[in-house]
Amino acid sequence: MESNIYDTIIVGAGAAGCSAAIYATRYAMKTLMLGGPMPGGLITEARDVENYPGFKSISGMDLAKNFIDQAVSLGAKYQIDTVSSISKVDNFFEVKTFEKVYQAKSVILATGTHHRKLGVKGEEEFAGRGVSYCATCDAPFFKDKVVAIIGGGNSAVEGAQDVAMHAKLVYLIYRSELKAAPLYIEELKKKENITEVPFTNIIEIKGDSVVKMIELDNPFNDSVALAVGGVFIQIGYVPQTDLAGTLGAELTKNMYVKVDAGMSSSIAGLFCAGDMNNASNLLHQQVTSAAEGAIAAQSAYRFIKTSPYLVKEA
Ligand SMILES: Cc1cc2nc3c(=O)[nH]c(=O)nc-3n(C[C@H](O)[C@H](O)[C@H](O)COP(=O)(O)OP(=O)(O)OC[C@H]3O[C@@H](n4cnc5c(N)ncnc54)[C@H](O)[C@@H]3O)c2cc1C
Known part of the structure; x- marks a missing residue:
C-alpha cells in the first residue's frame, strides 16, 4: 500500500520552491508543494524579467506560471494551502495548514520575504485605500x-x-x-x-x-x-522565517535562516532555500533562489536515504 508520508513537503511555490519540486521529482521523491498566499512568489509582481537565463524577456507572471507547470508536470503534488505550523513528531515532520495535516520525512522551506512596512501613522489605515x-x-x-x-x-x-x-x-x-x-x-x-x-x-x-x-x-x-x-x-523586504524559527532553526540577527552549503538548517531534515536564508551572498534573485531550491532537494534526498531513523522505519 502506498504510504501517506511524503518524502518531502516544500513550503512555498516561488523560484526556490518550484525548483526544489522539479529536482525532488527527478529524484523520484514523493513530493508535495504548498503554494501559500502568493503562488508563483514575489516575481509575479515584476513587469519584465530580463536576467533569467533562457529568456531574453518574460513577464514575472509568465515565468512563475512556467515554474509551477513544470513542477506539476514532473509529478509534484501541488496545493495552494498556507502552512500554519510545523512540528517534529518522532522522526517525521507534521505540517499543518488551516484545513489539513500532512506528514513528511523532510521539509524544504522556501517562504521568501514580504514587503517591509514603513511604520508611519496612517499606513495601516489606508492600506488598499491609496x-x-x-x-x-x-x-x-x-x-x-x-x-x-x-x-x-x-x-x-x-x-x-x-x-x-x-x-x-x-x-x-x-x-x-x-x-x-x-x-x-x-x-x-x-x-x-x-x-x-x-x-x-x-x-x-x-x-x-x-x-x-x-x-x-x-x-x-x-x-x-x-x-x-x-x-x-517600496523600502525592501523582511524574510518570512516564522515557521523555521518556531521549529527552533537558527536565525541570523536579521532573521534569515542560517544554512550550510547544502541548504541544511540547524534542524535535521529541515532545508531552507531562496530569499529567506542567508546563502548566495544575500543576492535575492530568481536564479539564486532556483539554484538553492535544487541544492535543497538534493540534500533532502540524501537525508531521507541516509538518516538511520528513516531508513529503519521505511
Ligand atoms: C517588483 C520585483 C521585481 C523583481 N524583478 C526581478 C528580476 O527581474 N529578476 C530576478 O531575478 N529577481 C527579481 N525579483 C526578485 C525575485 O522576485 C525574488 O528573488 C524571488 O521571487 C525569490 O524567490 P523565493 O522562491 O525565494 O521566494 P518568493 O518568490 O517570495 O516565494 C515565496 C513563496 O512562499 C509562499 N509562502 C510564504 N509563506 C507561506 C506559508 N506559510 N505557507 C505556504 N506557502 C507560503 C508564498 O506564497 C510564495 O509562493 C523581483 C522582485 C520584485 C518584488
Whole structure:
C-alpha cells in the first residue's frame, strides 16, 4: 500500500520552491508543494524579467506560471494551502495548514520575504485605500493622479517608472541617496513626470476615505504637506522565517535562516532555500533562489536515504 508520508513537503511555490519540486521529482521523491498566499512568489509582481537565463524577456507572471507547470508536470503534488505550523513528531515532520495535516520525512522551506512596512501613522489605515506595496500590480489604478513612491532601491526606482506610465506626477521620496542599479537610475532620469525628493522621510499619511496627503520631515517647495492620491511603499523586504524559527532553526540577527552549503538548517531534515536564508551572498534573485531550491532537494534526498531513523522505519 502506498504510504501517506511524503518524502518531502516544500513550503512555498516561488523560484526556490518550484525548483526544489522539479529536482525532488527527478529524484523520484514523493513530493508535495504548498503554494501559500502568493503562488508563483514575489516575481509575479515584476513587469519584465530580463536576467533569467533562457529568456531574453518574460513577464514575472509568465515565468512563475512556467515554474509551477513544470513542477506539476514532473509529478509534484501541488496545493495552494498556507502552512500554519510545523512540528517534529518522532522522526517525521507534521505540517499543518488551516484545513489539513500532512506528514513528511523532510521539509524544504522556501517562504521568501514580504514587503517591509514603513511604520508611519496612517499606513495601516489606508492600506488598499491609496497605500500599496506593489507598483507593478496597482499602478494602473492611479491614472492621472499625483503619487508618492517611498524608497531609493531597485524596486522603488523601477516602481516609480511603472507608476509614471499612468500617473500625472510621481514624487520619488528617499532618505539618503539612490541605491538602485545604474541602469534603473539612468532610465529614471529620462522620465519627465518623476520628481526626486531626496534626504526626506514621510512621517504621516493622511486622508478621508482615501489618501489625500503625506507629511514630510523636511519641507519640499516650502511645505511639509504634500498633496498625493497614492503612496507606494517600496523600502525592501523582511524574510518570512516564522515557521523555521518556531521549529527552533537558527536565525541570523536579521532573521534569515542560517544554512550550510547544502541548504541544511540547524534542524535535521529541515532545508531552507531562496530569499529567506542567508546563502548566495544575500543576492535575492530568481536564479539564486532556483539554484538553492535544487541544492535543497538534493540534500533532502540524501537525508531521507541516509538518516538511520528513516531508513529503519521505511
Ligand atoms: C517588483 C520585483 C521585481 C523583481 N524583478 C526581478 C528580476 O527581474 N529578476 C530576478 O531575478 N529577481 C527579481 N525579483 C526578485 C525575485 O522576485 C525574488 O528573488 C524571488 O521571487 C525569490 O524567490 P523565493 O522562491 O525565494 O521566494 P518568493 O518568490 O517570495 O516565494 C515565496 C513563496 O512562499 C509562499 N509562502 C510564504 N509563506 C507561506 C506559508 N506559510 N505557507 C505556504 N506557502 C507560503 C508564498 O506564497 C510564495 O509562493 C523581483 C522582485 C520584485 C518584488
